[in-house]
Amino acid sequence: MKRLVQKRDGFTLIELLVVITIIGILATLAPSAINGVLTNANQAKALNGARNVAMALKLYASDHDGAFPKGKTGIEAFNTLLPADEGSSGYIKDKKSFLVKGSAWTPTTTETSDPIKLAEKENNWAYFAGLTSEGSENWPLIFDGPNSDDGTYSTKKTEKGGVWEGKSAIVVRLNGSATKETLTDKKLKTDGQDNALKPSEKWIVGGTYAAPY
Secondary structure, eight states: OOOOOOOOOOOOOOHHHHHHHHHHHHHHHHHHHHHHHHHHHHHHHHHHHHHHHHHHHHHHHEEEETBBOOOOHHHHHHHTSSOOOSSOOOOOOGGGGGOOOOTTTTTTTSSSSSSSSSTTTTTOEEEEEEEEETOOOOEEEEEEEOSSOBBBSSSTTTSTTTTTSSSSSEEEETOOEEEEEEOTTOOOOOOSSSSOOOOSSSSSOOOEEEOOO
């Protein structure tokens, strides 16, 4: 006697509900996962750029009795590192290392009127002018530009100082270490101490805060 096999033409209601629930969960998790991957990639690129700038600063200091470039702004100091013209060499090749993707400090690209010199909106890095290579090795030399004069970073990505949403900052210290440092209360610490960045005061003896622009 042959056994009849009944064919199923589709899913049951319960199976459909399970599938829809799983898709909903995945759809909720996907943006967060993608954003995390993109942030890590952008931070890795920013770290590489920061290392390039720090190396150029070190090379400059070695040629100037240990003194780093002077400047009232980061752009003013960093332009010392770039070639004087297209036919000459500098301490750093081009402007790409000063740009950080997603940073409100650098919303433009390198396609500007001057292919060599930095202009406003082309530099993400804040800088301490006046330091020397003989300073404390833990002092920060360059770091993500903060949002305001008191050195506070922003939790909003669209604001200056908010590229990493106030959770971390790319910092290069005098010992050459370039790291992503966790922020406390949206502020960068100095030399491992609790005193936060206060450019209006003597934050570091011998150092003068230079904003990115």
